[in-house]
Amino acid sequence: MDLFHEAASGPPNLLPYEGTVHYYGPVFTQTEADHYLQTLLDSIAWRQDEAVIMGKHIFTKRKVAWYGDQAFSYTYSNTTRHALPWTPALLALKRVTEERTGETYNSCLLNLYHTGEEGMAWHSDAERDLKRNGAIGSLSFGAERKFLFKHKKSAQTVSVVLQHGSLLVMKDTTQTYWLHRLPPTKLVTRPRVNLTFRTIVT
Numbered sequence: 001m002d003l004f005h006e007a008a009s010g011p012p013n014l015l016p017y018e019g020t021v022h023y024y025g026p027v028f029t030q031t032e033a034d035h036y037l038q039t040l041l042d043s044i045a046w047r048q049d050e051a052v053i054m055g056k057h058i059f060t061k062r063k064v065a066w067y068g069d070q071a072f073s074y075t076y077s078n079t080t081r082h083a084l085p086w087t088p089a090l091l092a093l094k095r096v097t098e099e100r101t102g103e104t105y106n107s108c109l110l111n112l113y114h115t116g117e118e119g120m121a122w123h124s125d126a127e128r129d130l131k132r133n134g135a136i137g138s139l140s141f142g143a144e145r146k147f148l149f150k151h152k153k154s155a156q157t158v159s160v161v162l163q164h165g166s167l168l169v170m171k172d173t174t175q176t177y178w179l180h181r182l183p184p185t186k187l188v189t190r191p192r193v194n195l196t197f198r199t200i201v202t
């Protein structure tokens, strides 16, 4: 791919078919990324994620937070959450994500994985209140972690390492045809913060 074309369309598509995932690599300097990691650890209203699964109330070790343009309510795993208003750091990060990906977002789900022992199981982000085939812009700060995609029918997998200060975008039919997961690992002892910018339709 020539440079002119790459500048217009972003980095190459990691998925071989039925979806689009671009990994931009780090989009912040080391100093900026270190600063954002600390700011997010200190200023986000982190709380344990709750789920009701087969009638049992479960709390995850991973912490989450949800922010948005409005106090959107958002239901998954039988639990309703309300978005908090943007913080200055989140607004700055949203702007960078929008400029780089050429998309807009109205909400952000954040995850805090304290160590490599915390991860996220196979899933796709296709809840009813998310814009259909909408882009999801994902920023990572802190420990490098492996991120995997698996095609729902062929089971083909694709793997990428999400670096400190990096940006990834999932769009088009990715959530329809592909699952993704963040596998746990004993090799990582430091925290990682992930932000997924999304579009909620009300």
Ligand SMILES: O=C(O)CCC(=O)C(=O)O
Binding pocket: 109, 111, 120, 125, 138, 147, 162, 180, 182, 194, 196
């Ligand atoms: O931590 C990540 O990189 C992915 C998180 C994720 O898939 C999600 O929040 O839906």
Ligand SMILES: [Fe+2]
Binding pocket: 123, 124, 125, 180
């Ligand atoms: Fe996801």
